[in-house]
Amino acid sequence: EAQVTQNPRYLITVTGKKLTVTCSQNMNHEYMSWYRQDPGLGLRQIYYSMNVEVTDKGDVPEGYKVSRKEKRNFPLILESPSPNQTSLYFCASSPNVGTPYEQYFGPGTRLTVT
Amino acid sequence: DQQVKQNSPSLSVQEGRISILNCDYTNSMFDYFLWYKKYPAEGPTFLISISSIKDKNEDGRFTVFLNKSAKHLSLHIVPSQPGDSAVYFCAASGSGTYKYIFGTGTRLKVLA
Numbered sequence: 400e401a402q403v404t405q406n407p408r409y410l411i412t413v414t415g416k417k418l419t420v421t422c423s424q425n426m427n428h429e430y431m432s433w434y435r436q437d438p439g440l441g442l443r444q445i446y447y448s449m450n451v452e453v454t455d456k457g458d459v460p461e462g463y464k465v466s467r468k469e470k471r472n473f474p475l476i477l478e479s480p481s482p483n484q485t486s487l488y489f490c491a492s493s494p495n496v497g498t499p500y501e502q503y504f505g506p507g508t509r510l511t512v513t
Numbered sequence: 514d515q516q517v518k519q520n521s522p523s524l525s526v527q528e529g530r531i532s533i534l535n536c537d538y539t540n541s542m543f544d545y546f547l548w549y550k551k552y553p554a555e556g557p558t559f560l561i562s563i564s565s566i567k568d569k570n571e572d573g574r575f576t577v578f579l580n581k582s583a584k585h586l587s588l589h590i591v592p593s594q595p596g597d598s599a600v601y602f603c604a605a606s607g608s609g610t611y612k613y614i615f616g617t618g619t620r621l622k623v624l625a
Contacts, residue, residue: 403556430611432613434615439617440617441519441602441615441616441617441618442557442602442604442615442618443615444612444613444614444615447611447612449611455611457612458612458614489556489557491556501547501559501562502559502613503559504549504556504557504558505556506554506555506556507554507555507556
């Protein structure tokens with residue numbers, strides 16, 4: 400089944416404890432992206448990747464890191480999480496880089512930072 | 514500054530009637546627009562899109578209209594069904610960029 404998977408689905412952590420949220424897609428998509436969803440703010444793009452080893456900042460990249468070492472994986476790293484990073488996170492992938500295209504979203508990761 | 518705005522946080526419609534969801538944007542460089550539907554505890558799913566070279570795109574019960582001069586797009590669902598109850602996001606992007614800007618969403622409730 401074609402899908403985007405995220406792990407973990409739920410995470411409660413403490414301020415400053417490094418964490419990684421994994422994202423994997425099995426559709427051989429070139430484009431991958433991370434979003435956060437917050438009440439009243441909709442979905443905001445954190446980082447995106449056009450292909451392996453090629454990443455760039457979205458609208459809200461502060462406090463996050465990403466890497467794209469393999470085409471299928473795009474982990475989101477929070478080196479020192481803070482309470483304002485408590486949010487619902489979505490990973491997405493898309494087959495087409497050159498033209499805006501529909502994205503396929505993962506099920507989401509709900510992160511709470513205390 | 515919110516470049517893509519959905520000014521109606523919620524909308525209720527009777528089953529069988531038309532649902533109209535609206536989206537406004539400010540950036541004239543946007544030339545591709547998409548609508549996503551999101552159910553609780555799931556990721557958004559793509560619904561329909563439109564390029565700026567068109568003013569209408571139709572897919573079954575869903576039609577998106579684009580008014581470039583007004584920087585406005587709308588999603589029409591006819592007839593509305595209870596299964597359409599979800600949060601709808603519009604999104605915009607510009608050719609040559611890889612960034613997507615989403616609106617804040619409109620929660621649609623279709624009443625049986």
